[in-house]
Amino acid sequence: MSDFNKYCQEAADEELPDSEDEEDIGDEDTCSVQELAAQFRQKYKPQDEASVSLQREYVLCLSADQGFTRIAAGLSSSAMHIYNLDAGAGKLANFSFLQPTDSPKPVSICGIRFLDEGPHNIVVGTTDGYVRLYDLRLKGEQARFKYSHEYREWPVPKSMTCFDRNANGRVICCGTEQYQSNAFLLFHDVRERRQMGCYCESHEDEVTSVRFHAQNPDLLATGSVDGLINIFDAKEADEEEALTSTFNTESSVARLEWHRNVYDKDIVSCITTTGDFKSYESEEGDEVASFQRPDVTAAIRRKNAANFNLIGAHNQEDGGVFLLAGTNFNKGEILRSVSVTGKSELQPLANFQGNKQIVRDSLxxxxxxxxxTGGESGIVTVWSQETGATLAGSDKLKVKKEKKSRKQAPY
Incomplete structure (x- = not known):
């Protein structure tokens, strides 16, 4: 297991402090209950909840199909729960369960993705280096992807840290831990069940996030412990030609997401391991927004940044972006969101009352x-909005559109 995954595993396995210890650490809101209600105008409540296990397991990652009708939850045991979601009622129903990976060594899930537009095909990545394809209508795995030593003269790490599939479900890209001063991006062809190639020179440390663009199957963003975000045109076989942009976050990258603003410009955002948030225009390279951990802590109206937990960045229907954040204080009781309204401005958005756990992932x-949401108490929670308020928009600085490439992809 890589150093980054070991850190995450140990942090999650640690016993939560008791109430007396929490009082010594100290944390509280920076404003009154009345002011919170006035500022966080959107109110969310738990519509339904499901416990994934009676054992001490936690939810590492979540994924949803394109129609948001099926939810997959990957557990710390490498098992996976799959639920049907009635979006109208906000209710979960058990659908399927995939057993933990049978391995002599400890194995953890490092990602789950539905393969295509439907709710049936799902790919699961595990830290032992495998990506497994399942058809939920059939029994057993349908395919397995792993690095082949025939492709290069030297071996790559056996441990995989992250993966993603592209927009048309044809290509899988896997990131690895560091090996001999390099980290690897391995590509597999899903239909032909073969390895396509790899990039191995753009990152110098463990790859922590791999994200394909939601519409463009060739556009790939990768992040690493080395602090770099790299943008690739993945149809290019040569790594030097494929690398189109590089951003230095001056931190360690934990999570990447793609966004598109109201002017149809692609934005890539980053959450760092220190809880900072940064976003960039993927083509022109301009910094769109940058907020440090204390900035977001203050925006959710909490006092102690040491307890702060930045969970995810999500797209809104109007092109805006909001950040979901909470605290580790009192077992994650505080869960709130703020809207990114400019390069250096965050606005309170929603309050999620009734949270029972430290949240690890969200959809x-x-x-x-x-x-x-899913988290360290092993609960999958569906939250619904109590009011019909419109989500706040994003920064609307006008930018010009670039011409699309006419190069043909080789796959």
């Missing part, structure tokens, strides 16, 4: 306004 459906 948001802009059409229905439903939020799904």
């Amino acid at each position: 948001f459906d802009a059409k229905t306004g439903l939020l799904v």
